[in-house]
Amino acid sequence: MSFTIPKNLEAELDELVTHYPVKRSASLMFLHALQEHFGFISNEAAEWTAGKLGLQPIHIYELVTFYPMFRQKPIGKTQVKVCRTLSCALAGAAEIREHFCRKLGLDSHAHVPQTTPDGRFTVEFVECLAACGSAPVVLVNESLHERVGKGQADEILALGK
Amino acid sequence: MPQEFKLILKHADEPGYTPDMGCYLKHGGYETLKKALQAPGRDLPDGKKLSPQEALREDVKASGLRGRGGAGFSAGLKWSFVDRRSGKPIYLICNADESEPGTFKDRQILHKDPHQLIEGMVLSCWANDVKLAYIYIRGEFPEGARLLNRALAEARAKGFLGKNILGTGYDLDIWVHRGAGAYICGEETGLIESLEGKRAYPRIKPPYFPAILGLYLCPTIVNNVETLCHVKHIAAMGPAEFARLGTPNNTGTRIVSLSGDVQRPGYFEVEVGKVTIGELIFHENFGRGLRPGRQLKAVIPGGSSSKVLKAGEVFQLKRKGADGQMAPVEVPMLDLPYDFDSLQSAGTMSGSGAVIVMDDSRSMVDALANLSEFYAHESCGQCTPCREGALWMAKGLHRLTHGDGRKEDAAYLAHIAQNIQGRTICAFGEAAAWPVLSFVKKFREEFEARGEADVAARAAAGSVPDSNRKPSPHA
Structure with missing residues (x-):
């Protein structure tokens, strides 16, 4: 697969570089934009970023492997991030995750993100999403769902079907 | 009657209030900035003259504003540490990594x-001769980043940002920089590394005090979102008026995040120190008490890193008596005023202003296991005591919550925690250790009973060989 960056995306990234006195600073914002476009950070994307910012590929790989939001493999179309930290845990986050997993045939004991074989859903536990007053919360792609019960979890699944 | 006092959130929750420029202007937005930028400066009694920028810096100091991010350090003092003679540019970063x-x-x-x-940021930047500033927003706030980008574009279009702001010749730009899910980016030197495009490994102090060697090794101010908003209110109302809010040495308002086992979790802006922990939990205007039939068990008063408070604890606090002398007074936990100093005297902290309430249906062992897993996941891995210790504590607690505990696990956990705190580059070491130390100290019987029960259950079932035990997810 050849790696090409659409012209408008490259223009957007070139503009981002101008926000910083040192090019390297733009790397996190590059990775966000590339992941949004391609769905994950491929080796090609990492190396392209390094070249663009005048860095060695290791300077990008070390970011992709450090920051939890970046991934090196594609995931499901609908990404379900269930907050697992204390306030959400007290409000039943484990049951909600279990419910998602059971409905989707995923292993609720696994400690890593899991994707359905049809590529529609990825379910994972994440750390505090800073919405503890409306626990338990679930981030579905970019939208936050609050006070999620089983009914609302089913609605989320129906939307992603 | 204890009640909310809305300064920062005065309009935010009004019906029809929107995050766009038009709405903000309709509510008097940017008037403070316009006034401040035209201010003539200030003549001091000793004949010296303060520039308008110096005057605002002095006002922030005089207001008594303490940082709302976690440490509660004087914002004015923090600004006064900035190296203004280095000849290097001064940067300001808004810490919007909210992840405690x-x-x-x-x-x-x-x-x-x-x-x-x-x-608030433009005022703060102007007061500190900053020409370039960033908002470091956590990656999990994509909508927040979009809203900020839109608002910044609107501010540029209106001349509140960019070249020659409001015709004064002052140039400033602010850009949004997104994090990517790492808690350690909330630590200011880790944040700076992250903004430089690196792993967020905190820097050692000395020499890397941000005020001297911060972003790109230039003098840098890192302030929390709420702190920077307060700068606007200090500029608008004057430091004396601001300091009348709250209590001495704990001035202004702060937004308390209340969650856990209360009837009405939520955020409440209150005058600092005018409301007690008990009122936050039980009062009609705040948490409205626990679920029916439940008793209070524990309160985490200032974000998960603060030391837990146990229901029924009584603290010795120094209070000014009728004769004006400071004398020790006994204060029950629920009567602790929610401020920086009282909680510090009670051996904990108000931190980021986050109160997590737990009732008697909760297991402290399970709660601590949850938090320890958080710290094990979020340790950046730079310092050995934290990287290894946080994981050992999480593993120990995993055993204890999965039928594989021992009575001596309580002592074991405390032992590890003691060997982390004070032995790391940044305060994450303490953040990981303090919950463990305080939970184990204050609820020791519960930890030991859990371990003993595990031992008894294993004995009853016949000894379980290691290979049959559930593996820890960290193994």
Whole structure:
């Protein structure tokens, strides 16, 4: 697969570089934009970023492997991030995750993100999403769902079907 | 009657209030900035003259404003440490990485009133000769980042940002920089590394005090979202008026995030120290008490890193008596005023202003296991005691919560925690150790009973060989 960056995306990234006195600073914002476009950070994307910012590929790989939001493999179309930290845990986050997993045939004991074989859903536990007053919360792609019960979890699944 | 006092959130939750420029202007937005930029400066009694920028810096100091991010350090003093003679540019970074478990106050400002933050930032930057500033927003706030970008574009279009702001010749730009899910980016030197495009490994101090060697090794100010909003209010109302809010040495308002086992969790802006922990939990205007039939068991008063408070604890606090002398007074936990100093005297902290309430249906062992897993996941891995210790504590607690505990696990956990605190580059070491130390100390019987029960159950079932035990997810 050849790696090409659409012209408008490259223009957007070139503009981002101008926000910083040192090019390297733009790397996190590059990775966000590339992941949004391609769905994950491929080796090609990492190396392209390094070249663009005048860095060695290791300077990008070390970011992709450090920051939890970046991934090196594609995931499901609908990404379900269930907050697992204390306030959400007290409000039943484990049951909600279990419910998602059971409905989707995923292993609720696994400690890593899991994707359905049809590529529609990825379910994972994440750390505090800073919405503890409306626990338990679930981030579905970019939208936050609050006070999620089983009914609302089913609605989320129906939307992603 | 204890009640909310809305300064920062005065408009944010009004019906019809929107996060756009038009709405902000209709509510008097950017008027403070306009006035401040035209201020003539100030003549001091000793004949010296302060520039208008110096005057605002002095006002922030005089207001008594303490940082709302966690450390509660004087914002004015922090600004006064900035090296203004280095000849290097001075940077300002807004820390919008809100990620201390239990905290969800900056989220409200960022999503509902981004222009208030921008006005506070422009004022703060102007007061400190900053020409380039960043908002470091956590990656999990994509909507917040979009709203901020839109608000910044609106501010540029109106001349509140960019070249020659409001015709004064002052140039400033502010850009949004997104994090990517790492808690350690909330630590200011880790944040700076992250903004430089690196792993967020905190820097050692000395020499890397941000005020001297911060972003790109230039003098840098890092302030929390709420703190920067307060700068706007200090500029608007004057430091004396601001300091009348709250209590001495604990001035102004702060937004408390209340979660856990209360009837009405949520965020409440209160005058600092005018409301007690008990009122936050039980009063009609705040948490409205516990679920029916439940008793209070524990309160985490200032984000997950603060030491837990146990129901029924009584503290010795120094209070000014009728004769004006400071004398020790006994204060029950629920009567502790929610401020920086009282909680510190009670051996904990108000941290990021996040109160997590737990009732008697909760297991302290399970709660601590949850938090320890958080710290094990979020340790950046730079310092050995934290990287290894956080994981050992999480593993120990995993055993204890999965039928594989021992009575001596309580002592074991405390032993590890003691060997982390004070032995790391940044305060994450303490953040990981303090919950363990305080939970184990204050609820020791519960930890030991859990371990003993595990031992008894294993004995009853016949000895379980290691290979049959559930593996820890960290193994």
